[in-house]
Amino acid sequence: MAEEKAENFFGQDAVVTRGSLTPTEVVLCPLCDQPPVEFAVDYQGFHLCQCSNCGLQFQNPRLTFDELADKIYTEDYCPGHEESSSTTAFSRQIKTFEELIGRKGSVLDVGCGNGSFLQFAKEHGWETFGADIRLSPETSRLTCPLWEGRLPEIDFGGATFDVIRFNHVLEHLQNPLIELARCRELLNQGGLVFVGVPNLAGISPRIKNLQSKLGLKKKQWRHYAAMHHLYFFTPETLRAMVERAGFVLRYWETPVDKEYKEPGGGIYRRMVERTRTGSILDFYITPR
Ligand SMILES: [Zn+2]
Structure with missing residues (x-):
């Protein structure tokens, strides 16, 4: 790594028009092959x-x-996600994994970040594996196998998994269809893929x-x-994407983890969850 700290472009105005970042990759709709x-x-x-x-x-x-x-x-x-404050999300996801596959098992966390989910899953009896395009220094505290690179290019040496988790990862990928297709090869029989994205x-x-x-x-x-x-999903378009990749949607929700302290906040939260209009979209999918 270079000693010099890279410029942080988060929240900066007009980084493209100023020339600091240059979007040059022209793309078609990955589902329809047509210009948007x-x-x-x-x-x-x-x-x-x-x-x-x-x-x-x-x-x-x-x-x-x-x-x-x-x-x-x-x-x-x-x-800003995957911090230790995400334990509510972690335990909800793990509980749903266990309900859907019927037991504890192995989980590959794609885009494992600082490794806080892997740590949590291990403490809750799961066998853990992680991958990221660049492994964060914090993951050195983990004892589980870790791989660096993009999912389709990683050689897992024949390892397969019960659950593959993409928590706020799919929207960052150049081609989600290729990554999801790779999951089909890496899943055990009866395995599950979790996809969490922002819900537009x-x-x-x-x-x-x-x-x-x-x-x-x-x-x-x-x-x-x-x-x-790179992608912005609604329940409809995410469903179209995972179905195109050969998966069936087993369960989905838009959980709200924020605790509203204001009067009526709890009612608002339950209303948003019940109508599935929260800002986070969680999909649990299995191969067709
Ligand atoms: Zn399209």
């Missing part, structure tokens, strides 16, 4: 597009993987969409996090 229609440019200069056939939203053009790896996914990359159809993102469209936000479309998010 642009609907907005965010405050950093990234172009937000939608496929007029299937409705999938994605960036076009976008940063190449090499530019993302060099400038964004640096050693101090910390997107949630109440809060819908309000922010409207505010951005009306120019009411200082940093328009910031909630898309387009700098490092």
